[in-house]
Amino acid sequence: MPENKKILGIACSALPRSNSMKLMEEFMRGAQSAGYDTEIIRINEDLLGCTGCKWCKHNDSFCVRYDVLAHYFQELPSADAVVLSFGIYMGYPQGEAWMFMNRHYCLHTGAVGGSCRIEPGKKFYTIISQGAPDNPEYRAHCEALLKPFDAWGFVREEPLVSGGGHFEEKMKEAFALGAAL
Numbered sequence: 001m002p003e004n005k006k007i008l009g010i011a012c013s014a015l016p017r018s019n020s021m022k023l024m025e026e027f028m029r030g031a032q033s034a035g036y037d038t039e040i041i042r043i044n045e046d047l048l049g050c051t052g053c054k055w056c057k058h059n060d061s062f063c064v065r066y067d068v069l070a071h072y073f074q075e076l077p078s079a080d081a082v083v084l085s086f087g088i089y090m091g092y093p094q095g096e097a098w099m100f101m102n103r104h105y106c107l108h109t110g111a112v113g114g115s116c117r118i119e120p121g122k123k124f125y126t127i128i129s130q131g132a133p134d135n136p137e138y139r140a141h142c143e144a145l146l147k148p149f150d151a152w153g154f155v156r157e158e159p160l161v162s163g164g165g166h167f168e169e170k171m172k173e174a175f176a177l178g179a180a181l
């Protein structure tokens with residue numbers, strides 16, 4: 001049983017009955033059963049974009065924009081894994097997920113691909129909710145969003161995609177994924 005291991009969840013959906021949030025909560029229940037501390041940060045309100053101010057580059061700092069992600073960047077160095085959940089809008093990950101990805105610009109100390117402010121090797125899970133069944137087109141759009149996380153040293157796990165029904169099965173999968181951390 002791991003000690004003081006922590007998982008940070010970033011939930012993008014604004015919907016009150018969000019499916020991706022339900023799956024995230026189930027994933028976290030699984031992780032708690034395996035002894036992990038968990039925290040979910042809902043980012044649909046008060047989320048700011050990267051302004052390209054380069055404060056992070058000039059001052060060896062995490063992002064100084066003070067919004068819902070300030071707490072995330074404070075906790076990230078000591079977290080063991082990150083879980084990102086979002087819905088598919090117009091065939092693509094919803095906007096909040098792209099802003100979340102963009103804000104990681106502060107993680108590399110120089111140009112993209114340069115050294116990183118966090119230890120490499122944190123696991124990165126993705127939970128995706130959509131109306132349509134899983135399909136290659138949406139997968140490719142999600143891959144475009146997620147690929148930059150490789151350069152920041154995250155180790156990506158296969159996304160959990162829920163769409164086209166079978167939601168209860170996906171809830172079980174989400175729990176099992178968290179429990180297997």
Ligand SMILES: Cc1cc2nc3c(=O)[nH]c(=O)nc-3n(C[C@H](O)[C@H](O)[C@H](O)COP(=O)(O)O)c2cc1C
Nearest residue numbers: 013015018019020087088089090091129130131132
């Ligand atoms: C603005 C909007 C656009 C959407 N576009 C798509 C789409 O292109 N393809 C699809 O399969 N589902 C689409 N959906 C359905 C959502 O992906 C689905 O409701 C999903 O569960 C949303 O995630 P959430 O429940 O966690 O908020 C759309 C929903 C909204 C609100």
